[in-house]
Amino acid sequence: MANSRFDLWVGLFVVVGVAALFFLAFQVSGAASARVTGETIQVVAYFDNIGGLKVKAPVKSAGVLVGRVTAIRLDPSTYRAEVTMAISRAVPFPKDTSAAILTAGLLGEQYVGLEAGAESEMLQDGDRIAVTQSAVVLEKLVGQFLVQRSAE
Template identity: 45%
Template sequence: MNKSVMDTWVGLLVAAGLGAMLFLALKVSNPAGFGDEPSLILNASFNNIGGLKVNAPVKSSGVVIGRVNRIQFNPKTHQADVTLTLNTTAAFSTDTSAEILTSGLLGEQYIGLATGAEATNLKSGGRIQYVSDALVLEQLISQLIMNKAADAKPSP
């Protein structure tokens, strides 16, 4: 083979490898990109989101169906407004509930969706009315200590 032809093939191979690495890096950093067009955007308001973060998974029946797109404090209601972007064609009824859950004891937090029994479905931009706030481990320990201290007081 001619040296210039060999150099051209090596250059093309290197360029293809760099392109593949760039594609994978972008895919890992933005899981909702590259054709995974969201089909449903839902909103929910929570009193306490704990350690929930943007890009946290949204799961239904244990399957990741989307991501937390935005978390914003609402100064009027003093709640955290959370926007969910779902990459699914599944329909969620208007009485769907959203709960902030934790993977394991100290794992990452995610939002779990449980659909209800209503016949009408949420449309994109709709609001989930039934929510459960995050359980904060520090608050649970504090309540346990306070209850034990109250039980330990001698009665007059």
């Protein structure tokens, strides 16, 4: 009798503890929603300036999550940023799709926005996105604005 009481309470304790871990994993850290499910293809895009883009930043098209940034490095020959992305195989994008680095909200995190093109051929694993638009750097905008004002 005493033994089964221990079993009951220990069982309850373990269930509560594991439930707490699951809650932390899925509701708090969003491990499930953060992962792009299913098979992915790797595509590369070169940007003049990536601003504050980070690895694991979302890749979105029309605001819907379709992939994640997997690697960022500086191409030593062109001095442009090489951004590698894993995008879902379930949503094929045309070859002339363009990529832009956008900001969520005024000061939010930066993400890659894909704008689908019109070609019938689709992007394959290892392909390169040719048309890119760099991140808007606030300091540059302010600089341009000041130059314009002083020219007037």
